[in-house]
Amino acid sequence: MIADFGRITLYVAFTVALYAIVAAYYGARRGDDRWVRSARNAIIAVCPLVALACALIITALVTGDFSIAYVSQVSSLGMPTYLKVTALWGGQAGSLLFWNLLLSLFTAAAMLTKWRQQKELMPYVIVVLGMVQLFFLFISGIVESPFVRNLTIPADGNGLNPLLRHPGMIIHPPMLYLGFVGMTIPYAFAMAALMSGQMGDNWIKTTRRWTLVAWLFLSLGLILGGRWAYDVLGWGGYWGWDPVENASLMPWLAGTAFLHSVMIQEKMRMFKMWNMFLVMLTFLLVILGTFVVRSGVISSVHAFAQSAIGPFFFGFIAFMFIFSLVWITKRRESLRTENQLVSYLSREAAFLYNNFLIIAILAVVFLFTYYPLISELFTGEKGFVGPPVYERALAPLFAALVLLMGVAPLTMWYRTSIQRLGRAVLWPAVASTVLVVVLFILGVHLWPALLGFWLVSFSAALTLWEFAKGTRARMGKGENVWTAFTTLMARNRRRYGGYWIHMGVLIMAFGIVADGLYQSETQIRLTAGESVQVGGFEMVFNSVSRFPGADDLLITQADVDLYKNGEFLRKLTPEIEFYQRSGQPMTIPSARSTITEDFYVILVNWEPTTADAATFRIFLNPLINWIWAGGIVFIIGTLIAAWPDREKAPARARKPAVVAAGD
Amino acid sequence: MTPRYRLVRWLVLALLLALLPSVALAQDDSTITDDEVNEVAKDLYCPVCESTPLDVCPTQACADWRELIRTKLAAGETRQDVLDYFARQYGDGVLADPPRHGASLIVLWVLPVLLVLLGGLLFVRLLRGMRATGPAATVAGMTDTVATGPATVAPPRVDEHRGDESLDDYIARVERELKE
Missing domain, CATH: 2.40.128 (Lipocalin)
Incomplete structure (x- = not known):
């Protein structure tokens, strides 16, 4: 009964999503607003339909309806009710349905909040989000349906995977999924900008907060995942360069590169094509990550070929890749950079170095993660890459990134003089060197540790110095320290939120170096x-x-x-x-x-x-514990940067154009 | 041969030298401690369970393998001998640090280095290209558009560009204050 109802619900949702895509595209081409509005209503309607399907499967889980295969796979009579509910994302079919739910929720939210501001983009946003939703509905409805029946009804189910019963693992997957799905929204707006020819940086401004929030959830997912591993897996560590961990790290890396490089586009109108590429990369890695996390295909080529969803995911990724590339190529003229690089020593150049390092790290992680597949494909033998290989290859790249994290904020747009930079780094360099000498006297004698601690403390000193400079500048206006500090942050949340995030990363890095070398x-x-x-x-x-x-x-x-x-x-x-x-x-x-x-x-x-x-x-x-403490600082920083503006109008009254464009 | 390629060659050579296997010390003690077993097991991965290091894997099979390591160490085999034995028996896939030959040498060593170097070259070329197309006009310190900033000593304080306001204002103000 529930099985039939659930399956029909998904079929209806599929049809509605298909209609939304067609109607939106047709309406946009014909310039007929009625079709577009109808498409919007349709894509919003997918949300309650998917929610109904989720409610049905949860009902089956809670009531122990073992006639449904998924229910008998992931739940058992003895499980407490909250675990039965969270078993929705305890298995592959259920978590794909959960993906559908989150995507439809995000889509509906985007439709309802951005509809008025972005009228030209919206039809195409519906088309892109509709395509993604359609794919996942196809998977959930037909290929990997949670509503498949058992041939013989068992008396009790297998129960939820023990690894997933820990509280950390109950909230970790939804966080990761919120991040994954959230990254789909900026991608859809980017593609919509290409398809509609409205190429300004409107799409970036509109999705800035979305991206940041999605990135926040991804970060939370990664940190919670590490904490969970430390608390439950019992191997003394928090990160093992496991393919599943890497699969969620990679979109985070691409998203991080994107968050940095959009700032150059906003400020300098440069690298539009590169940003399009990054947002596409993030999205494709999200889809790949969703697939890898759930199916364990990295272990072998055969697992990939045998998994029911493998070929479909592969096809979808290839399709979206080509789709994106075609549109980027089509609009390459309007994606031309409007500005030139004046100096290698400038804020925009620093952002580029950042992007280079992050993409290098991403490439290495990608290569190592998929090495087992590559190896098996070409040599027939299963390969494996353990943590030592990752650490050796990535340590220099991460070290450079840490250094850049401290120095880059000192640079200015267009150009910075060496002398100016030299003056700015002098005291932090002295302070961090003193710290390292003290550590040496205290018995830290490994040179990688000394180098690591120096880099991290140098960058941390520079970042703190930035806070101090800003606060002092405000105190010049007659404010006391606290007011100066808080106003500084409130008026420049994105910037100082960013510095908080950097501080969080640096605190984590300090702990990572210490634990990595002195465990x-x-x-x-x-x-x-x-x-x-x-x-x-x-x-x-x-x-x-x-x-x-x-x-x-x-x-x-x-x-x-x-x-x-x-x-x-x-x-x-x-x-x-x-x-x-x-x-x-x-x-x-x-x-x-x-x-x-x-x-x-x-x-x-x-x-x-x-x-x-x-x-x-x-x-x-x-x-x-510095790793977890740094994680908390990191999350606070992201919240500061992403917090919605309250007093928009008065603060920026002198720039009406900005207010209209910002979100 | 251009200096650039010579550099690449040197880097590759230096890398290969760094990779020469380190000589492991033989142990002939008959009472092998758990720590000594773990020291070897840590670099092996359970062939059955996915990506679980052998030293922490709780399954019985892995416990047996750890005992095997103990026996072998007690028999005087070196750490490298044991690792080699497991690689022979179960394939290179059980080694945390894959051997440096064949596919793993290419994919895990040569390819990443080449990728990063090539990416670096491409990146440098891209940067140069962007500078090259930048008109010499910027040197003169004049502005034909707001976008191309003047390249005189003082960085442009134009606040026409959007984004977080007073981005560099604070720094400028602080510096002015410091001079006073």
Whole structure:
């Protein structure tokens, strides 16, 4: 019953989206506003239809309707209700439907908020967004439908993948998806600008905040993903250069390059073609990412060929690529740059260096991520690229990017003199060098660490100096420090939000360098009452207990006490969680976390025969909390930059043209 | 041969030299600690579970493989011997750091370096091109349009261009203040 209803709903949504595309295109060509308005109503109507399909599948999940294959795959009777609801994105078919839902919501929101401002673009925006929606509806409706029935109805389902039951993993995928889908909107506006011939930077201004918000969600998704890995996967780290992680990192990189390079277009009317290319790249990487994250195709060519959705995604990506290229080529005349580069030492040149580095990083990550496929295709042998290869190749590029992050904001548009730049970097250079010397005296002797710390602190000092300069300038107007600082940020949110983001990245970078080069670990087997000394800590093993958890979970929990200098700190409880039905074990670490260091312990093994012996793995992660703290600063910065304007009119009254164009 | 190509050649040569395998030390202790096992297992990837390093993989198969590493180390095999053994048995796909020959040498070493270098050359050429097309007029410090800024000592303080207002105003003002 639900299955039929759901499938019909998706078919209707498909038809409506198809109609919207045709009507919008026809209306725009004929200049007939009635067709365009009808198309708008149709594309908005897709939203409630997809929402209905989602509601149906959630109903089936909550009521345990195991006649539907998807429900029996990702849920079981014993699961708590909130997990049954979030099982909507717990499997491939469901998460693709969820993608549909988010896209239709974003599309409707774009239609309702931008309709008046961008009348000429809108029909084409409908066409592009409609095409994407149509593709995903096709996938959800026919190829990978969540409404497929089971031939025999099982008594209970398999339950949600244990990895996905952790709270972090419940919010991580929606964040990533919000970012993914959000990036579709700027792409659609860019294409609409090309198709309508309205090539100004209107599309950039209109979608600036969209892009930033989508990027915010992507960043959140990446940070939460790292945190989840650290908390749940139990390998002492937060990022493993896993293909799935890379698949979401790549659109983020392209989006980052785009966010920077649009500033040159807005200011200097340069690089229009390059921006079109970047927004297209971001979108294509989003589609590729969606596909990779869900299907695990990187593991082998055969998995790709066998997966039902593989060829369709591949075809869609190829189609959108050609579609975009055709339009960019068609309009290349109007995409000409209107301005010349005056100096290699200027803000616009700095943005270009930034783009070069980010795209280089992206290219390397892309190559390494898809190396298994390339290798298998050409040599027949499965290849693999581990973290050491990534780190070696990317470290110099990231180092250059960190340096640029600090120096670039000092440059001015058109040109900056060497002397001026030299004066500006002098004190931050001295301060960061002093810091590194102090670190050396304190015992940091690895040269990559010293270099890394110097780069990061130098850029951080420069960024802080920017804040100080701005605040001082405002204080000259008779404001106190706090007012000066806040007004500065409020009046230049995009700029100072950007600096906050840079600070967040730098704080993270400090933690990444420290943890990457100074993480230490040991593995040891202890019997009850025994203890181990690690880096000034003493860990005493008390006992192991085994008890059932929610659903079919069997928890083996160790009880250890942590001391430092003979003083009791706290009890830690690393666990092995065993999901009996799926036979999948998970090692859940337990950590004592401080701003300087994490004591992170994993229960590796417990031997029931010898009753009270257990093997532990202990990691000392220095400064790892800086990564999360930096992440928070990063998110705050993005919020500052993306926050909607409140007092638009009075502040910019002297520039009416800008007010009209800005959003 | 232009200096540019010579540079590329040197870079490639330097890179290849850097890649010479480092000699691993043999261990002949019969009591191999978990840490020593993990030190090797860390650079191996579970052939069954996707992208999980062998040292942290919780499955039984991986536990057995770790024991195998222990046995081999105890028998006096070096770290490299063990890695080679696993690569022979299960293919190069189990190595975190793929061997530097054949496809992996080309795709993971030569190609990225070439890509970045070529990209760099292209980028430099692009920058030069943009400068070259920039009329010499800019040198004279005059402005025919607002867009082409004067190239005199003082950077243009024109605020005609849109975007965040007073972008460089603050800096200018601060500098003026500092001089006072």
